[in-house]
Amino acid sequence: MNDAGVTTREDELRDNLRLVRERIQAACTAAGRPADDVTLVAITKTFPISDVRALAALGVRDLGENREQELKAKAPDCQDVTWHFVGQLQTNKARSVVRHAAVVHSVDRASLVAALSKAAVAEERVVRCLLQVSLASFGPRDAATGRARGGVEPEDVAELAAGVAAADGLELGGVMAVAPLGGDPGEAFAGLREVASRLRSEHAGADWISAGMSGDLDAAIRHGATHVRLGRALLGTRPPLG
Template sequence: MSSGTDGRQAELRENLQKARDRIGAACRAAGRAEDSVTLVAITKTFPIEDVRTLAALGVTDVGENREQELKAKAPDTSDLTWHFVGQLQSNKARSVVRLAQVVHSVDRKSLVSALSKAAVAEQKTMRCLLQVSLAEYGSAEAATGTSRGGVTPADVPELAAAVAEADGLELGGVMAVAPLGADPDEAFAALRAVSSRLRSEHAGAGWISAGMTGDLDAAIRQGATHVRLGRALLGTRPPLG
């Protein structure tokens, strides 16, 4: 084994321990059990070797936001739970359903239909999280009219009903990205309120996927059950090929 490989493994081990320590501290500060939050390692642009190293260190949940990378990595690491976290085109639904177990970015009925058709064809159940737009809480996004994507909070009940009624799909909860310029506590508190209303109609939809490297502490304070970490674990991303 090369010294370069040894060095990368040591780096990932150290980064993972720091991330786990940070999650644990945030849980304790919020009065939550440390095992109430699942770490999802986002391996965008990083090689399959990094995925295998993280798995050997005990990581069980891994996420990708591009279908091409999911296809390149998931077949060789089928013992992991794969999460698709990026914007998903309907024509890529079959591929994602075949390879992943969770989709975090369900934001429209046409995608629900595509995922349901694919799940039935693959004879599996796909867990779906509704991506909620929190754009109104981000001053930068409000000023520019941009958005990180997602369905408005007002439209969540209708989309949730579509997922709950679709064959092959399981409504798992909600996901959001804190918008640019936002107070993450304020934004994630809004997401928590959306989640609470959702669970009043769909008791099993308790997942809250929120928080990344820069704002995971706020997300955990506001009830996140899953945090999505890339840079904190893997370092600065190499450019897309």
């Protein structure tokens, strides 16, 4: 609280962060995993730069955006953190994203691999890439039909992974996914874990599993998530896009 006894935004974020960390700890304990197995990525989409600065001051070291416009606006103002890009990415935005983000979670096609590689070489950076995997086939049929969240099909992961591994300026980091709407997230994340295991058998260093958001992080951690992407649980109700 401030001197007037009013709860500030910093107080709110501090309390939310404590609760989120407790939830991650509990999920890890239930899964028989140490809490430091899991990295919190705070998704600051539509929230102001003041929230970004506050989270960084509270010790959050990984921040994510899903729109190129917001990433390029916020990242220069907060450079002592690792920026993650988690949204769908057009190839013509690749260089802007590469300029600011160390990790791209949403690699889903060969044309994007080529664009990211070209941008990384031009910017003299190495970008860690996660393959976004469609989990539609791991959920109930009615949840999957027309409601998938995008991504490469599991059977096509190996080919796309080989492309990333061979590309200049890129590092294959692992997989990312969003559970299908209306389905059982545990079933979906169990499927992702199988995909991740097959990927690691071919690419030992590709050991990240980015899965789990505010509503399903417990299931994701139970099935091996190494990174959870949290917005609402940490920052509250998302303001509308400007």
